[in-house]
Every structure is written in structure tokens, then in C-alpha cells.
Amino acid sequence: MKGHFGHLVFIFLFSAQAVAEEQEVIEIAAIDWCPQLCPAHTNPGYITELVEQIYGSTNYHLNIKTYPWSRALSMVRKGEVDAVLSPARAEAPDLMYPHYEVGVQRMCFFTLASNSWEYDGVSSLAGLQFGVASDTSLEELNDYTALNPQQFQFQPYHERYILQQAEKLKKGRIDAFLFTYNSTRYTLQQADQWSGFRSAGCVSNAKVYMAFTPSEGLQAKIRQMMDAFDQGMKQLEREAKPPLIMQRYGLEYWK
Template sequence: MKLVGVFILIFISFSSYSKTLKIAYIDWCPQLCVGEKSEGYIIDTVKIIFKDSEYKLEFEKFPWSRAINNVRSGNYDALLSPAKKEAPDLIYPDNEVGVQKMCFFVRKDSNWVFNGLNSLEGLRVGGIIDSGFDEEFEFINETGGNFELMPYNGEYLNQSFLKLDNDRIDVFMFTLNTTLYEMKKRNKEYKDAGCLTRDKIYMAFSPKFTTKSPVIRYFDKNMARLKSSNTISEIMKKYGLNNWNTH
């Protein structure tokens, strides 16, 4: 009887553990907000999706490169929230959890406007390691520009603002919503000088899963329902943003 009891306890423990989703994420407000009253529209979305499920969500914040590596290695189950080119070896559901636009920002007195990669020639440009733009960075460095790549660890924008203010860079690139959010928060005024891409962003899963794994099928089913309802609009209103699913 004692041996049976031990096996039951092990089974219960394993079953409980197997239903816990360990999610790596970054401080990337208004998508993912650390230490804020509102947790970010992607966190809100994911929590609604899994609210009445058998899955328990555990979130842990990391610098971006480390977050990717933790999910890639299987130490964590899912990553919030990359574009596919940022971590192409992860497993992606059919449905995204938002969109991002990667844009260029300059000082208010700058007349520079992004007009293709050649327009970056000769400029000092701030960028992010593991942003999925490695080929673009290499192209600019080869044609006389200079990319200053930094890890994204929550200080990237602060450092970029300081470098821009002190004339250490001419332009930096980052996602539109977050840069506008942080500019308003810090009372900074820079110009949006044009954008590179508009990419879907995802709750990406570790390679230990497959697209047919129950958790991914559950996610896709419920995310599709959410996109067909008015819920996303209601979530986005909290952050003063439009419904990304209608653009």
C-alpha cells in the first residue's frame, strides 16, 4: 500500500507539473509591462486565453537574448512575444497575439528620413541584438554605416535616448508603440523617421513541443475565438491603442 501511495503522489506531482506553462518574457510596455498597474496587452490576452483552462501560467522576466535561449533550450515552455525572424527555430501557433512595427527615430531637428537601407549609409545607428535584422545590419556596416548593437534588457531605450541626446548616434531603431509609450512617459520628443516592417508577434513555444501539441492547439482555438470577438478592442483601449487585429 505504501508503494502504491508513493506512485500516486509521483503521478499527481508529475501531472501538476506538466500542466504548468513557464513563460519567459521581457519588459516591453505596452505589450509586456513589468511593475506597472496594467500588465500589458499581450499578458492580458494570454491570461484571458488560459483563464478557464487546466494550464497554470508562470511568468519570468529576462533580457531578450536570455529569454530566447531559455525557451530554445526547453528550460521554459513559451516566449512572449517574438516575430518569427527573431527566433525562427521556435514553434509558432497559427494565430499571433499582436503586431509590431520596427521604426527609426531621430532628434527633432534632424531632416533625415528612412528611404531604404541605402539611406542609412554613413550613419551611426542604434540597434538590438537578436532583433532579426542581422542581414540588414551587415549590409549597412559594409556600405559605410555603423550599427551599434546592444542587448535588449530594459535599458535599451534609456541608452538610446542618451546617445541620441549626446550626439553619439544619429538614429536608433525600435518598435513603434513601445518607443512612443516611453517617450510620453519620459517627456521626450523624437521624430519617427520611417519604418522597416510590420510583423506579427507570437506566443512562441519551445521546440520540445510540436504544432499538434495539446497546449498549442488549445491556444490557437481560443486565440481565434478572441480575434473574432470584441475583446481585443477592449484590451487595447486600456493602453490607448487601436485594435491591432483590424489593421
């Protein structure tokens, strides 16, 4: 009996090892960008949950690690990781993009609740100072930013970026800062500071993606990863799962 039991244990362990060996790892660089990507929270973020479910029934295993935004982009461009979460196309046009997006970001201006200024096109920006995260796309403001760099204080994005911008507003160092609406409101609410700030208008929305490395030597496997992503996302949409995931974060589905 003992010999039979030992034989079964050996078969089980061998089978588990074989399954593990068949799985291919997708190395993913991500950022701390709650409620989209929340590495230090009980709920990992709706984009993280989407991607995990997309690849959940495949032979891919996801290894997601968190980095500052500029470093994450650099790593995926060099082929040090397979993919990055989650740029808009304008932020990194040189990367490889699947057909389906994983969300939409709305870039908005934020200022003190006591400030009556509102964004109303580029003419409303004259004479003001703005905080901006490095390596982010400002959509229709990209040209204006390039022509008027003296009005923009760029700072690398990291987990304390939003709270640091809020402090700069309080100290009068900037008139407003520009960042994604969901993350800014979420972070300031979590810090019990939202009542002291407000959104002062937004630029256009942009789809965000799980974007892949353009490294030439990796393109065969990257194409397979992208195909698996699109097939998985299509299936999730068919089953109406994305809206349910987003509801857990108090968000509406973007489609």
C-alpha cells in the same frame, strides 16, 4: 455541528487541492516591453492580458517571468521554459509558432526632433550610425545590416534600452536608433522626453507571437499548449475582446 463543519472544510480543501493538481503550468519567459508586456505596472500589458484570457478557461496555469531578451530566447530554445513572449518569426525562426499572433510590431527609426533625416530605403542609410537591439529582426534591413555591420551599434535589450538609446542620440554617438514604435513612444512619453525626438520612418510590420520551445522531448505537451492557445484566441476574436483590451492602452487592434 462542529464535526459537520469540519467535514465540509476538509472536502473544500481537498477539492481545491485536486483542482490545483490538475492544472499544468506553462513556464513563460517574457521581457519588459510596455505597452505589450509591462511586468512592473498596474496594467500588465495588452499581450499579457490576451494570453491570460486565452488560457483563463483552460486547465493551464501561466507562470510568466521577465528576463533580458537574449536570455529569454536562449531559455526557450533549450527547453528551460515552454514559451516566450513575443518574437516575430524572423527573430527566432527555429521556434514553434501557433496559427494566431498576439500583435504586430512596427520597427521604426527614431532620431532627435531637430534632425531632418528620414529613412527612405537602404540608400538613405549610407554614412550614418544606428543603435540596434541585439537579437531583433530588422525585417528588410537584415541583409544590409549583415553587409554593413560597422554602421550598427548592437546592444542587448533590457528595460532601460530605449532611454539609453535616447541618451546616445543626445550625445551624438548615433544618428538614429531602431526599435518598435509603440514601445519607444510609450517609454519616452512616460519619461516626459517624447517632444525631443521623432519617428523618422519605419520598416515593414511583422506579426509577433507566443512562441514555443522546439525541444524534442517536450513536443507532445507543447502541441497541446499550442492547440489550446489557438482555440482560446479564436474564441476571444469571436467575442471581439482583443480590441477592447488594446483600447485600455490607447492602441488600435492590428486587424
